[in-house]
Amino acid sequence: MSETATVFNQHVAARPAGGATNAPPPVQxxxxxxxxxxxxxxxxxxxxxxxxxxxxxxxxxxxxxxxxxxxxxxxxxxxxxxxxxxxxxxxxxxxxxxTYKSGITFQNWSTKPGFERYFHPFASMLDNMTMHQFVDNVHARLDGADVYAHPDRFFVAAALAREGRGPRPQHSFPFDLWYGYHxxxxxxxxxxxxxxxxxxxxxxxxxxxxxxxxxxxxxxxxxxxxxxxxxxxxxxxxxxxxxxxxxxxxxxxxxxYAENLFNDSAIAMPTPLEGAIESQTTSTALRHGWAWKIPLINRRGNGYVYSSDHCSADEAETELRKHLGLLDADVPARHLKMRVGRxxxxxxxxxxxxxxxxxxxxxxxxxxxxxxxxxxxxxxxxxxxxxxGPAAQERFNEGMRVRFENTRDYIVAHYKTNSRTDTDYWRANAENMHLSESLQGVLMTWMSRKPLAAGLKAGRFGQGYPIVSWYALLAGMGIFPDAEDLQPPTAHQARHRLDAVDDFVARSAMNFPDHRELLANIPPRVGDKTLQLYLW
Missing domain, CATH: 3.50.50.60 (FAD/NAD(P)-binding domain)
Structure with missing residues (x-):
């Protein structure tokens, strides 16, 4: 995701020429x-x-x-x-x-019951039908009410990933979903x-x-x-x-960025494609980092992003092979070093x-x-x-600095909010205090049970990612009072009918084809007049 927008389909390359003159251009x-x-x-x-x-x-x-x-x-x-x-x-x-990508599933990042897995959806105009119910339930749960607030139930994109559907609907369904690609x-x-x-x-x-x-x-x-x-x-x-x-x-x-992003190494190990082609990336937390799973048409991309300060390359490869069920298989592994920062x-x-x-x-x-x-x-x-000139260069560099730091903050939030205690790696991430003022603002606002929308829209914190992303992350990780401390909800806190949410999500998902079928018959996109507005 990137910073909140109201119109998706902006082509960043095509811009009207400004200040055109007959003078030779400064760069030829x-x-x-x-x-x-x-x-x-x-x-x-x-x-x-x-x-x-x-x-x-x-x-x-x-x-x-x-x-x-x-x-x-x-x-x-x-x-x-x-x-x-x-x-x-x-x-x-x-x-x-x-292949198409509806979002990312995060698995085993949280150990809190009921929140061991969650889906980060790409936002869409359909979310306007269920986002209010989700946010209301999140804040009711933050206030101690025993209401359902896991994000996966509220978003069509999560249903598509769960059911192996592609994110492009039938022509008769005039609603656009954000999606990426593998x-x-x-x-x-x-x-x-x-x-x-x-x-x-x-x-x-x-x-x-x-x-x-x-x-x-x-x-x-x-x-x-x-x-x-x-x-x-x-x-x-x-x-x-x-x-x-x-x-x-x-x-x-x-x-x-090593003080708050510990991972500096990766291993890539592709495997043959088996089973359904999911329209999602899967990120599974392992002992010293996380493993990716990416479905392509001809193979599955797998790998492990980890911290070399916490385990050796051989240990990481063994862990990845075990995770993939390839401990004794003759599958080559490619080791990479990453330079994280800017x-x-x-x-x-x-x-x-x-x-x-x-x-x-x-x-x-x-x-x-x-x-x-x-x-x-x-x-x-x-x-x-x-x-x-120098002023233009300064504006350019400042804009890049802000984008890098905003993105860094959202990534750091995944690690900071983890609840694993099985290794020094995860404990160090949870205890990390090298947080920007912006990220501190997001987390403090959440823990004080206040809505994030005002601060995000005013630019006080959390820029770079839309509201749906922050709520999916923090709710998906289960950053709520412990289950034993929750109380039965009041009538107002339980005012949303989740069966109606379920019905809307299920019936909307029915308009999207099987992912493999979609890939075999990709319809035209250029010139598509489908409305691409969203509010969240």
Whole structure:
């Protein structure tokens, strides 16, 4: 999820040109260093923007450097990216073995009876029919009333995931659901690369051996492995955790988030697809982190995100194999290191970092591609406005800082509110006091039994995620008085008919097809006139 919006289908790349004059544009050639999903998505957004016709875009991709390629989930904002390019789901999804994603199930993060599992739904206009009942019951339970307040019962998206349905309804059902995707990240990068080249982006396969700077400290040109050099007006660093340009060449400081996000390692271990294709990501808490399960058309993506301070790589792999029932199976495992945090500046001199080079917040809520979209969109806007001066750079960097920290806070809230006590890892997360003022505001408001809506809407705390996400998280983790302390509800506290909620959710879900059936017959999306407004 991203910050609350009232209209979903915003194409962040297509913006009207601002301040157009007959003067030569300040940037005529942008070199994107690094391919993969981040590099090719950025190149496409640059090339297809209002500024694009005046711009030469080159993607410089090293044949010697592979891509990480295990980030296989998205937020709903990826829809707008493809819609804006006029690319149908029926074109790109089969090419990337993609499936639909209605949200994320969190399993075993809480030990509180009845709250061992919950679903974080992507918001939709249908939630307006049940959100009030959910929030009212949440606050009644916070006040000590024994009413039902688990989020899964109140949202259509949760029913779709539970029943193996896809999140695109029959044409006769005129209500839109937010949804994201699962995909093969390597195939997605290749698909975007083909699209970019057909839209005029130049692709150059060379390895950078040196970054040469001007006297004023800007990047001048790149020395390549064939002895040639490549000059440009502006550079985009998509070199992953290496941060070849923004970090190594320009010396931009890196700000780690290790004090409150402990995970720094991951293991990926794909397995054959068996059974139904679920329209959800599953995050299961293990002893020193959490395991992901992502269904694709041809396989299931599995992995373990963990803290190397709390267990070794061998211990983590053994735990993941046990979790998957592959303890004695000859299935290869891929080990990865993560650099969690952000660059102090995502825009430094004539370089903007996009993707892992700019920073990374662990993949719990699949926000990596959202940061790519938002950063590339902000760069496009700056180019279209023709303002690349210090003030514009400062606004850009401040906006990125706020987005990183807002996302970090929501992720940290998952760990802070866990109730596991089986390992030092989980106890340390629960005891973590390195919380931002914003996150403290959310948690203090909740514990004082006050509604979150006013503070969220006023921007006092919890920005970056909509109200439904915060309520699903805190209620789903069971942050309520203990069951033995609850009292029978008053008539007012029990005023909502849950059988009516159940009926609405069940009958709404009937309008959505089986997920596998939907994937076999993906209907058109571009030009869809379905209303896409929501209030929460």
């Amino acid at each position: 050639h942008v070199c994107v260093v690094g391919g993969g999903t981040a590099g090719w998505m950025t190149a496409l957004m640059l090339a297809t923007s209002a500024y694009g016709p005046r711009l030469k875009v080159t993607v410089l991709e090293s044949p010697q450097v592979g891509i990480i390629g295990v980030g296989e989930g998205s937020t709903p904002w990826l829809r707008g990216f493809f819609d804006g390019l006029g690319i149908e789901e029926s074109e790109w999804m089969p090419a990337c073995n993609a 995909f093969d990240a390597t195939l997605l990068g290749q698909f975007l690369g083909r699209q970019a080249v057909t839209r005029g982006v130049r692709h150059l396969e060379r390895h950078v051996t040196q970054v040469l700077l001007k006297e004023n400290g800007d990047i001048d040109r790149l020395q390549l492995d064939n002895g040639e050099s490549l000059a440009a007006d502006f550079f985009v660093d998509c070199t992953g955790f290496a941060s070849l340009l923004i970090g190594k060449a320009l010396g931009t400081p890196f700000i780690p 660059m102090a500046k995502q825009w430094n001199r004539n370089c903007v970092a996009v993707g892992l080079s700019q920073g990374f917040i662990e993949p719990l809520e699949a926000t990596a591609l959202l940061f790519v979209q938002r950063t590339a969109a902000a760069l496009v806007e700056a180019l279209e406005l023709g303002d690349l």
